[in-house]
Amino acid sequence: MKSDTIVIKVENLTKRYGDILAVDHISFEVKEGEVFGFLGPNGAGKTSTIRMLTGLSKSTEGDASILGMSVKTKIAEIKKRIGVVPDISNLYDELSAMDNLIFMAQLYGVPRGERRKRAEELLKIFRLYERKDSPFRTFSRGMKRALTIAAALIHNPEILFLDEPTSGLDVVAAKSLRNLISNLRQQGITIFLTTHYLEEADLLCDRVAILVKGKILTIDTPLNLKTKTDKKTLEDAFIEITGLEPEVLAIEKGK
Amino acid sequence: MWRDNLRGIFYIALKDMKTYYFKAPAISWGIVFPITWILAFYLRNPGDFKELVPGLIAMTILFSTTAAEAVVINFELRVGTLERLLLAPISIPAVLLGKVLGGTIFGFAMTTIVTSGSTIVLGLRPNFLYLILIILPSLFVFASLGALLCVTVKEVFDAQTLLNLPRFLMIFLSGVIYPVSKMPSVLQYFAYILPLTYTVDGLRKSFLTSPDRIVFLYTLILIFFLFLFIFPAIKLLSKKFE
Ligand SMILES: Nc1ncnc2c1ncn2[C@@H]1O[C@H](COP(=O)(O)OP(=O)(O)O)[C@@H](O)[C@H]1O
Protein backbone atom coordinates (compact mmCIF):
# COMPACT_ATOMS: atom_id res chain seq x y z
CA MET A 1 0.00 0.00 0.00
CA LYS A 2 3.00 2.26 -0.13
CA SER A 3 2.61 5.35 -2.23
CA ASP A 4 4.99 8.13 -3.09
CA THR A 5 3.23 10.71 -0.99
CA ILE A 6 5.50 11.99 1.75
CA VAL A 7 3.65 12.19 5.06
CA ILE A 8 6.51 13.02 7.41
CA LYS A 9 9.30 15.32 6.38
CA VAL A 10 12.02 16.18 8.87
CA GLU A 11 14.74 18.73 8.20
CA ASN A 12 17.71 19.42 10.43
CA LEU A 13 15.66 18.62 13.50
CA THR A 14 17.70 19.24 16.64
CA LYS A 15 17.03 18.98 20.36
CA ARG A 16 19.29 20.27 23.05
CA TYR A 17 18.75 19.87 26.80
CA GLY A 18 21.25 22.28 28.29
CA ASP A 19 24.61 20.84 27.30
CA ILE A 20 23.21 17.56 26.02
CA LEU A 21 22.73 17.39 22.28
CA ALA A 22 20.04 14.71 22.23
CA VAL A 23 19.04 15.00 18.56
CA ASP A 24 21.64 16.34 16.17
CA HIS A 25 20.40 17.85 12.90
CA ILE A 26 18.52 14.85 11.58
CA SER A 27 16.64 14.78 8.27
CA PHE A 28 14.46 12.06 6.79
CA GLU A 29 11.19 11.43 4.99
CA VAL A 30 8.48 8.86 5.57
CA LYS A 31 6.12 7.79 2.79
CA GLU A 32 2.44 7.05 3.11
CA GLY A 33 1.70 3.46 4.14
CA GLU A 34 5.26 2.77 5.13
CA VAL A 35 6.54 1.30 8.39
CA PHE A 36 9.53 3.43 9.21
CA GLY A 37 11.79 2.36 12.05
CA PHE A 38 14.08 4.36 14.24
CA LEU A 39 16.64 1.87 15.48
CA GLY A 40 19.13 2.89 18.12
CA PRO A 41 20.44 2.17 21.59
CA ASN A 42 19.01 3.77 24.71
CA GLY A 43 19.79 7.44 24.86
CA ALA A 44 20.16 7.71 21.07
CA GLY A 45 17.43 10.37 20.87
CA LYS A 46 14.49 8.30 19.67
CA THR A 47 12.00 9.52 22.28
CA SER A 48 13.21 13.10 21.96
CA THR A 49 12.50 12.92 18.23
CA ILE A 50 8.99 11.50 18.70
CA ARG A 51 8.21 14.16 21.30
CA MET A 52 9.13 16.92 18.89
CA LEU A 53 7.09 15.34 16.11
CA THR A 54 4.00 14.95 18.28
CA GLY A 55 3.89 18.33 19.98
CA LEU A 56 5.18 17.34 23.43
CA SER A 57 8.38 19.33 23.12
CA LYS A 58 9.80 22.11 21.00
CA SER A 59 12.71 21.66 18.64
CA THR A 60 15.84 23.66 19.31
CA GLU A 61 16.54 23.93 15.61
CA GLY A 62 15.12 22.65 12.33
CA ASP A 63 11.54 21.82 11.45
CA ALA A 64 9.29 18.92 10.65
CA SER A 65 6.10 18.71 8.70
CA ILE A 66 3.47 16.05 9.09
CA LEU A 67 0.79 15.55 6.46
CA GLY A 68 2.06 18.75 4.90
CA MET A 69 1.73 20.85 8.06
CA SER A 70 4.54 22.26 10.17
CA VAL A 71 4.69 20.93 13.73
CA LYS A 72 5.59 24.43 14.84
CA THR A 73 2.45 26.14 13.63
CA LYS A 74 -0.18 23.49 12.94
CA ILE A 75 0.28 21.02 15.76
CA ALA A 76 -3.37 21.15 16.84
CA GLU A 77 -4.47 20.10 13.35
CA ILE A 78 -1.76 17.47 13.16
CA LYS A 79 -2.76 15.92 16.49
CA LYS A 80 -6.22 15.11 15.15
CA ARG A 81 -4.74 12.99 12.38
CA ILE A 82 -1.98 11.13 14.20
CA GLY A 83 -2.03 8.54 16.97
CA VAL A 84 0.76 8.36 19.51
CA VAL A 85 1.87 5.51 21.77
CA PRO A 86 4.39 6.96 24.23
CA ASP A 87 7.25 4.93 25.67
CA ILE A 88 5.23 4.31 28.83
CA SER A 89 1.69 2.93 28.98
CA ASN A 90 0.08 6.01 30.45
CA LEU A 91 -3.63 5.42 30.51
CA TYR A 92 -5.69 5.87 33.67
CA ASP A 93 -5.14 3.11 36.23
CA GLU A 94 -8.49 3.54 37.89
CA LEU A 95 -10.55 3.55 34.69
CA SER A 96 -11.61 0.33 33.00
CA ALA A 97 -10.28 -0.56 29.56
CA MET A 98 -13.58 0.53 28.06
CA ASP A 99 -13.73 3.80 29.99
CA ASN A 100 -10.16 4.65 29.03
CA LEU A 101 -11.00 4.22 25.36
CA ILE A 102 -14.24 6.17 25.68
CA PHE A 103 -12.42 9.02 27.44
CA MET A 104 -9.86 9.16 24.63
CA ALA A 105 -12.69 9.11 22.07
CA GLN A 106 -14.24 12.07 23.89
CA LEU A 107 -10.99 14.03 23.87
CA TYR A 108 -10.48 13.40 20.17
CA GLY A 109 -14.02 14.40 19.32
CA VAL A 110 -15.17 11.02 18.03
CA PRO A 111 -18.94 11.48 17.51
CA ARG A 112 -20.98 10.36 20.51
CA GLY A 113 -22.80 7.59 18.64
CA GLU A 114 -19.58 6.00 17.42
CA ARG A 115 -17.47 6.02 20.57
CA ARG A 116 -18.59 2.77 22.11
CA LYS A 117 -18.71 0.93 18.80
CA ARG A 118 -15.19 2.01 17.93
CA ALA A 119 -13.94 1.10 21.41
CA GLU A 120 -15.51 -2.36 21.23
CA GLU A 121 -14.02 -2.93 17.80
CA LEU A 122 -10.53 -2.06 19.07
CA LEU A 123 -10.91 -4.14 22.22
CA LYS A 124 -11.75 -7.11 20.02
CA ILE A 125 -8.84 -6.51 17.65
CA PHE A 126 -6.44 -6.27 20.58
CA ARG A 127 -8.02 -9.29 22.28
CA LEU A 128 -9.00 -7.39 25.40
CA TYR A 129 -12.76 -7.54 25.00
CA GLU A 130 -13.24 -10.07 27.81
CA ARG A 131 -11.46 -7.69 30.16
CA LYS A 132 -13.21 -4.53 28.98
CA ASP A 133 -14.60 -3.72 32.43
CA SER A 134 -11.41 -4.39 34.40
CA PRO A 135 -9.42 -1.39 35.59
CA PHE A 136 -6.25 -0.66 33.60
CA ARG A 137 -4.25 -1.16 36.79
CA THR A 138 -5.09 -4.88 36.84
CA PHE A 139 -3.63 -5.50 33.36
CA SER A 140 -0.34 -7.24 32.62
CA ARG A 141 2.41 -5.20 30.96
CA GLY A 142 1.59 -6.68 27.57
CA MET A 143 -2.12 -5.96 27.94
CA LYS A 144 -1.36 -2.40 29.05
CA ARG A 145 0.78 -1.90 26.00
CA ALA A 146 -1.93 -3.31 23.74
CA LEU A 147 -4.59 -1.05 25.25
CA THR A 148 -2.32 1.98 24.91
CA ILE A 149 -1.98 1.21 21.21
CA ALA A 150 -5.74 0.72 20.92
CA ALA A 151 -6.25 4.12 22.59
CA ALA A 152 -3.97 5.74 20.04
CA LEU A 153 -6.13 4.34 17.24
CA ILE A 154 -9.49 5.48 18.62
CA HIS A 155 -9.84 8.38 16.16
CA ASN A 156 -8.67 6.43 13.09
CA PRO A 157 -5.37 8.28 12.66
CA GLU A 158 -3.49 8.31 9.38
CA ILE A 159 -0.10 7.98 11.06
CA LEU A 160 0.73 5.98 14.16
CA PHE A 161 3.79 6.80 16.27
CA LEU A 162 4.98 3.91 18.41
CA ASP A 163 7.76 4.55 20.91
CA GLU A 164 9.34 1.21 21.82
CA PRO A 165 6.09 -0.76 21.53
CA THR A 166 7.48 -4.03 22.87
CA SER A 167 10.13 -2.81 25.28
CA GLY A 168 10.05 -4.64 28.60
CA LEU A 169 7.61 -7.31 27.43
CA ASP A 170 8.20 -11.04 27.64
CA VAL A 171 8.82 -12.92 24.41
CA VAL A 172 5.28 -14.16 23.98
CA ALA A 173 3.64 -10.80 24.64
CA ALA A 174 6.13 -9.05 22.36
CA LYS A 175 5.45 -11.51 19.57
CA SER A 176 1.71 -11.13 19.84
CA LEU A 177 2.03 -7.34 19.79
CA ARG A 178 4.28 -7.46 16.73
CA ASN A 179 1.62 -9.50 14.95
CA LEU A 180 -0.94 -6.86 15.76
CA ILE A 181 1.34 -4.10 14.49
CA SER A 182 1.99 -6.02 11.34
CA ASN A 183 -1.78 -6.35 10.85
CA LEU A 184 -2.15 -2.59 11.17
CA ARG A 185 0.36 -2.16 8.42
CA GLN A 186 -1.78 -4.34 6.14
CA GLN A 187 -4.55 -1.78 6.62
CA GLY A 188 -2.38 0.91 5.13
CA ILE A 189 -1.75 3.11 8.16
CA THR A 190 1.67 4.76 8.15
CA ILE A 191 3.74 3.69 11.16
CA PHE A 192 6.72 5.44 12.68
CA LEU A 193 8.22 3.20 15.31
CA THR A 194 11.28 3.34 17.49
CA THR A 195 12.94 0.27 18.84
CA HIS A 196 16.18 -1.02 20.20
CA TYR A 197 15.35 -4.57 19.12
CA LEU A 198 17.10 -5.56 15.91
CA GLU A 199 14.77 -8.42 15.11
CA GLU A 200 11.77 -6.15 15.58
CA ALA A 201 13.16 -3.66 13.10
CA ASP A 202 13.96 -6.45 10.67
CA LEU A 203 10.53 -8.02 10.99
CA LEU A 204 8.29 -4.97 10.91
CA CYS A 205 10.00 -2.14 9.09
CA ASP A 206 10.03 -1.28 5.42
CA ARG A 207 12.93 1.07 6.08
CA VAL A 208 15.02 1.82 9.13
CA ALA A 209 17.09 4.78 10.19
CA ILE A 210 19.99 3.86 12.43
CA LEU A 211 20.33 6.49 15.12
CA VAL A 212 23.36 6.76 17.39
CA LYS A 213 24.06 9.66 19.74
CA GLY A 214 21.46 11.84 18.10
CA LYS A 215 22.77 11.34 14.56
CA ILE A 216 21.31 9.28 11.75
CA LEU A 217 24.09 7.07 10.40
CA THR A 218 22.12 5.54 7.56
CA ILE A 219 18.61 4.99 6.24
CA ASP A 220 17.68 1.97 4.15
CA THR A 221 15.57 -1.16 3.93
CA PRO A 222 16.66 -3.96 6.27
CA LEU A 223 17.48 -6.07 3.22
CA ASN A 224 19.68 -3.39 1.65
CA LEU A 225 21.48 -2.84 4.94
CA LYS A 226 22.36 -6.52 4.99
CA THR A 227 23.35 -6.62 1.33
CA LYS A 228 25.40 -3.43 1.50
CA THR A 229 27.40 -4.71 4.43
CA ASP A 230 27.43 -8.24 3.08
CA LYS A 231 26.02 -9.64 6.30
CA LYS A 232 23.39 -12.30 6.89
CA THR A 233 21.61 -10.68 9.81
CA LEU A 234 20.59 -7.14 10.63
CA GLU A 235 22.54 -7.56 13.83
CA ASP A 236 25.82 -8.06 11.99
CA ALA A 237 24.95 -5.23 9.62
CA PHE A 238 24.27 -3.00 12.63
CA ILE A 239 27.66 -3.83 14.17
CA GLU A 240 29.36 -3.11 10.89
CA ILE A 241 27.62 0.25 10.43
CA THR A 242 27.79 1.56 13.96
CA GLY A 243 30.93 -0.09 15.28
CA LEU A 244 28.87 -0.81 18.40
CA GLU A 245 28.32 -4.17 20.00
CA PRO A 246 24.72 -5.42 19.77
CA GLU A 247 24.68 -5.67 23.56
CA VAL A 248 24.24 -1.92 23.77
CA LEU A 249 20.83 -2.43 22.22
CA ALA A 250 19.78 -5.02 24.73
CA ILE A 251 20.35 -2.90 27.80
CA GLU A 252 17.08 -2.01 29.40
CA LYS A 253 16.48 1.51 30.53
CA GLY A 254 16.87 1.76 34.30
CA LYS A 255 13.49 3.46 34.65
CA MET B 1 -9.70 24.56 17.37
CA TRP B 2 -11.45 26.35 20.22
CA ARG B 3 -14.13 23.68 19.91
CA ASP B 4 -11.53 20.98 20.50
CA ASN B 5 -10.27 22.86 23.53
CA LEU B 6 -13.72 23.46 24.99
CA ARG B 7 -14.54 19.80 24.55
CA GLY B 8 -11.25 18.90 26.18
CA ILE B 9 -11.87 21.18 29.17
CA PHE B 10 -15.31 19.67 29.65
CA TYR B 11 -14.30 16.01 29.45
CA ILE B 12 -11.19 16.46 31.57
CA ALA B 13 -13.26 18.11 34.30
CA LEU B 14 -15.89 15.39 34.02
CA LYS B 15 -13.35 12.59 34.22
CA ASP B 16 -11.60 14.16 37.21
CA MET B 17 -14.88 14.48 39.05
CA LYS B 18 -15.70 10.85 38.43
CA THR B 19 -12.30 9.44 39.28
CA TYR B 20 -10.98 11.76 41.99
CA TYR B 21 -13.48 14.16 43.44
CA PHE B 22 -16.59 12.33 44.41
CA LYS B 23 -14.49 9.89 46.45
CA ALA B 24 -13.82 9.60 50.17
CA PRO B 25 -10.50 11.56 50.37
CA ALA B 26 -11.76 14.59 48.48
CA ILE B 27 -15.08 14.62 50.28
CA SER B 28 -13.45 14.43 53.70
CA TRP B 29 -11.05 17.27 52.88
CA GLY B 30 -13.68 19.28 51.09
CA ILE B 31 -16.59 19.14 53.48
CA VAL B 32 -16.06 17.01 56.58
CA PHE B 33 -12.92 18.89 57.58
CA PRO B 34 -14.41 22.42 57.42
CA ILE B 35 -17.52 21.35 59.31
CA THR B 36 -15.57 19.60 62.07
CA TRP B 37 -13.18 22.51 62.37
CA ILE B 38 -15.95 25.07 62.75
CA LEU B 39 -17.92 22.86 65.15
CA ALA B 40 -14.83 22.31 67.28
CA PHE B 41 -14.30 26.05 67.44
CA TYR B 42 -17.94 26.61 68.31
CA LEU B 43 -17.86 24.06 71.12
CA ARG B 44 -14.86 25.78 72.69
CA ASN B 45 -16.41 29.25 72.36
CA PRO B 46 -20.15 28.78 72.28
CA GLY B 47 -21.90 31.89 71.05
CA ASP B 48 -24.12 32.65 68.11
CA PHE B 49 -23.46 29.92 65.56
CA LYS B 50 -24.93 32.16 62.85
CA GLU B 51 -21.82 34.31 63.14
CA LEU B 52 -19.71 31.37 62.02
CA VAL B 53 -21.72 30.48 58.92
CA PRO B 54 -19.83 32.78 56.50
CA GLY B 55 -16.54 31.34 57.76
CA LEU B 56 -17.85 27.82 57.38
CA ILE B 57 -18.90 28.44 53.78
CA ALA B 58 -15.61 30.17 52.98
CA MET B 59 -13.64 27.29 54.42
CA THR B 60 -15.67 24.80 52.44
CA ILE B 61 -14.95 26.77 49.25
CA LEU B 62 -11.25 26.83 50.04
CA PHE B 63 -10.86 23.18 51.02
CA SER B 64 -13.18 21.57 48.48
CA THR B 65 -11.70 23.32 45.45
CA THR B 66 -8.18 22.40 46.48
CA ALA B 67 -9.00 18.92 47.80
CA ALA B 68 -7.73 16.89 44.84
CA GLU B 69 -5.61 19.42 42.97
CA ALA B 70 -2.31 17.77 43.94
CA VAL B 71 -3.57 14.46 42.62
CA VAL B 72 -5.09 15.74 39.40
CA ILE B 73 -1.97 17.72 38.51
CA ASN B 74 1.17 16.41 40.22
CA PHE B 75 0.24 12.77 40.33
CA GLU B 76 -0.84 12.85 36.69
CA LEU B 77 2.35 14.64 35.71
CA ARG B 78 4.38 11.97 37.42
CA VAL B 79 2.62 8.92 36.01
CA GLY B 80 2.41 10.48 32.56
CA THR B 81 -1.36 10.65 32.14
CA LEU B 82 -1.25 14.43 31.92
CA GLU B 83 1.11 14.06 29.01
CA ARG B 84 -1.34 11.63 27.43
CA LEU B 85 -3.96 14.40 27.53
CA LEU B 86 -1.62 16.68 25.62
CA LEU B 87 -1.29 14.17 22.79
CA ALA B 88 -4.95 14.80 22.04
CA PRO B 89 -5.82 17.99 20.16
CA ILE B 90 -5.97 20.00 23.37
CA SER B 91 -3.73 22.91 24.33
CA ILE B 92 -1.85 23.21 27.60
CA PRO B 93 -4.05 26.08 28.86
CA ALA B 94 -7.13 23.98 28.13
CA VAL B 95 -5.75 21.03 30.09
CA LEU B 96 -5.08 23.31 33.05
CA LEU B 97 -8.51 24.93 32.77
CA GLY B 98 -10.10 21.48 32.70
CA LYS B 99 -8.30 20.64 35.93
CA VAL B 100 -9.40 23.93 37.51
CA LEU B 101 -12.97 23.46 36.34
CA GLY B 102 -13.11 19.98 37.91
CA GLY B 103 -12.13 21.43 41.29
CA THR B 104 -14.55 24.31 40.84
CA ILE B 105 -17.53 22.10 40.10
CA PHE B 106 -16.78 19.79 43.01
CA GLY B 107 -16.39 22.87 45.21
CA PHE B 108 -19.68 24.20 43.93
CA ALA B 109 -21.46 20.99 44.90
CA MET B 110 -19.91 20.89 48.39
CA THR B 111 -20.50 24.60 48.98
CA THR B 112 -24.11 24.32 47.88
CA ILE B 113 -24.68 21.53 50.39
CA VAL B 114 -23.05 23.46 53.24
CA THR B 115 -24.72 26.76 52.36
CA SER B 116 -28.23 25.42 51.90
CA GLY B 117 -27.84 23.11 54.89
CA SER B 118 -26.81 25.85 57.27
CA THR B 119 -29.30 28.43 55.97
CA ILE B 120 -32.20 26.02 56.29
CA VAL B 121 -31.23 24.64 59.68
CA LEU B 122 -30.58 28.07 61.16
CA GLY B 123 -33.44 29.75 59.33
CA LEU B 124 -31.22 32.39 57.71
CA ARG B 125 -32.41 34.60 54.86
CA PRO B 126 -29.39 35.43 52.71
CA ASN B 127 -29.19 37.69 49.69
CA PHE B 128 -28.88 35.07 46.94
CA LEU B 129 -27.46 37.43 44.35
CA TYR B 130 -24.66 38.37 46.74
CA LEU B 131 -24.03 34.73 47.59
CA ILE B 132 -23.58 33.87 43.93
CA LEU B 133 -21.44 36.95 43.27
CA ILE B 134 -19.06 35.87 46.01
CA ILE B 135 -19.17 32.07 45.86
CA LEU B 136 -18.74 31.58 42.10
CA PRO B 137 -15.60 33.68 41.60
CA SER B 138 -14.17 32.40 44.89
CA LEU B 139 -14.47 28.78 43.72
CA PHE B 140 -12.49 29.59 40.59
CA VAL B 141 -9.94 31.66 42.55
CA PHE B 142 -9.08 28.89 44.99
CA ALA B 143 -9.11 26.13 42.38
CA SER B 144 -6.63 28.24 40.38
CA LEU B 145 -4.54 29.00 43.43
CA GLY B 146 -4.35 25.25 44.07
CA ALA B 147 -3.33 24.64 40.46
CA LEU B 148 -0.70 27.36 40.63
CA LEU B 149 0.91 25.96 43.77
CA CYS B 150 0.82 22.45 42.34
CA VAL B 151 2.65 23.34 39.14
CA THR B 152 5.43 25.04 41.08
CA VAL B 153 6.53 21.73 42.63
CA LYS B 154 7.20 18.25 41.29
CA GLU B 155 5.84 15.79 43.79
CA VAL B 156 2.36 15.08 45.10
CA PHE B 157 3.60 15.18 48.67
CA ASP B 158 5.27 18.60 48.26
CA ALA B 159 2.14 19.95 46.63
CA GLN B 160 -0.01 18.87 49.57
CA THR B 161 2.35 20.53 52.04
CA LEU B 162 2.56 23.67 49.97
CA LEU B 163 -1.23 23.83 49.73
CA ASN B 164 -1.58 23.68 53.49
CA LEU B 165 0.36 26.87 53.96
CA PRO B 166 -2.14 29.26 52.33
CA ARG B 167 -5.03 27.13 53.58
CA PHE B 168 -4.17 27.58 57.23
CA LEU B 169 -2.78 31.07 56.85
CA MET B 170 -6.09 32.17 55.40
CA ILE B 171 -8.20 30.36 57.99
CA PHE B 172 -6.48 32.36 60.71
CA LEU B 173 -6.02 35.69 58.96
CA SER B 174 -9.01 36.08 56.66
CA GLY B 175 -11.72 36.35 59.26
CA VAL B 176 -12.96 32.77 59.04
CA ILE B 177 -12.90 32.53 62.84
CA TYR B 178 -11.65 35.83 64.24
CA PRO B 179 -13.08 38.92 62.60
CA VAL B 180 -10.41 40.83 60.67
CA SER B 181 -11.49 44.06 62.40
CA LYS B 182 -10.40 42.67 65.79
CA MET B 183 -6.91 41.75 64.61
CA PRO B 184 -3.81 43.93 65.17
CA SER B 185 -3.59 46.55 62.43
CA VAL B 186 -0.47 45.09 60.78
CA LEU B 187 -2.28 41.81 60.33
CA GLN B 188 -5.31 43.63 59.04
CA TYR B 189 -3.28 45.04 56.15
CA PHE B 190 -1.98 41.58 55.50
CA ALA B 191 -5.51 40.17 55.54
CA TYR B 192 -6.44 42.42 52.63
CA ILE B 193 -3.92 40.83 50.31
CA LEU B 194 -5.50 37.43 50.96
CA PRO B 195 -8.35 36.53 48.62
CA LEU B 196 -10.26 34.60 51.28
CA THR B 197 -10.76 37.83 53.23
CA TYR B 198 -13.02 39.10 50.44
CA THR B 199 -14.83 35.79 50.33
CA VAL B 200 -15.54 35.80 54.07
CA ASP B 201 -16.52 39.45 54.24
CA GLY B 202 -18.63 39.19 51.09
CA LEU B 203 -20.43 36.18 52.55
CA ARG B 204 -20.98 38.04 55.82
CA LYS B 205 -22.60 40.90 53.91
CA SER B 206 -24.79 38.37 52.07
CA PHE B 207 -26.35 37.39 55.38
CA LEU B 208 -27.04 40.95 56.58
CA THR B 209 -30.49 42.41 56.15
CA SER B 210 -29.38 45.67 54.56
CA PRO B 211 -27.67 45.44 51.14
CA ASP B 212 -24.06 46.58 50.87
CA ARG B 213 -22.82 47.37 47.39
CA ILE B 214 -19.21 46.70 48.31
CA VAL B 215 -20.00 43.10 47.40
CA PHE B 216 -19.77 44.09 43.73
CA LEU B 217 -16.28 45.44 44.32
CA TYR B 218 -15.34 42.19 46.06
CA THR B 219 -16.48 40.25 42.99
CA LEU B 220 -14.13 42.32 40.85
CA ILE B 221 -11.28 41.86 43.31
CA LEU B 222 -11.84 38.10 43.30
CA ILE B 223 -11.81 38.05 39.50
CA PHE B 224 -8.53 39.93 39.67
CA PHE B 225 -7.11 37.20 41.94
CA LEU B 226 -8.35 34.59 39.49
CA PHE B 227 -6.26 36.14 36.69
CA LEU B 228 -3.36 36.61 39.05
CA PHE B 229 -3.28 32.86 39.73
CA ILE B 230 -4.37 31.29 36.48
CA PHE B 231 -1.93 32.93 34.05
CA PRO B 232 1.27 32.03 35.91
CA ALA B 233 -0.13 28.51 36.42
CA ILE B 234 -0.58 28.11 32.65
CA LYS B 235 2.86 29.56 32.05
CA LEU B 236 4.53 27.20 34.53
CA LEU B 237 2.76 24.16 33.16
CA SER B 238 3.78 25.10 29.60
CA LYS B 239 7.38 25.35 30.76
CA LYS B 240 7.31 21.66 31.60
CA PHE B 241 6.75 20.84 27.93
CA GLU B 242 9.40 22.89 26.16
N1 LIG C 1 13.97 16.09 29.62
C1 LIG C 1 15.29 15.84 29.46
N2 LIG C 1 16.20 16.61 30.08
C2 LIG C 1 17.51 16.40 29.92
N3 LIG C 1 18.02 15.42 29.17
C3 LIG C 1 17.18 14.61 28.52
C4 LIG C 1 15.76 14.78 28.64
N4 LIG C 1 15.17 13.82 27.89
C5 LIG C 1 16.16 13.10 27.33
N5 LIG C 1 17.37 13.56 27.71
C6 LIG C 1 18.67 13.04 27.26
O1 LIG C 1 18.68 13.08 25.85
C7 LIG C 1 19.31 11.92 25.33
C8 LIG C 1 18.36 11.20 24.41
O2 LIG C 1 17.31 10.65 25.18
P1 LIG C 1 16.04 9.91 24.54
O3 LIG C 1 15.51 10.75 23.45
O4 LIG C 1 15.15 9.55 25.63
O5 LIG C 1 16.72 8.61 23.91
P2 LIG C 1 16.06 7.21 23.52
O6 LIG C 1 14.59 7.37 23.47
O7 LIG C 1 16.66 6.87 22.21
O8 LIG C 1 16.48 6.24 24.57
C9 LIG C 1 19.76 11.11 26.52
O9 LIG C 1 21.11 11.44 26.79
C10 LIG C 1 18.88 11.59 27.63
O10 LIG C 1 19.52 11.47 28.87
Ligand SMILES: [Mg+2]
Ligand atom coordinates in the same frame (compact mmCIF):
# COMPACT_ATOMS: atom_id res chain seq x y z
MG1 LIG D 1 13.14 6.28 24.46
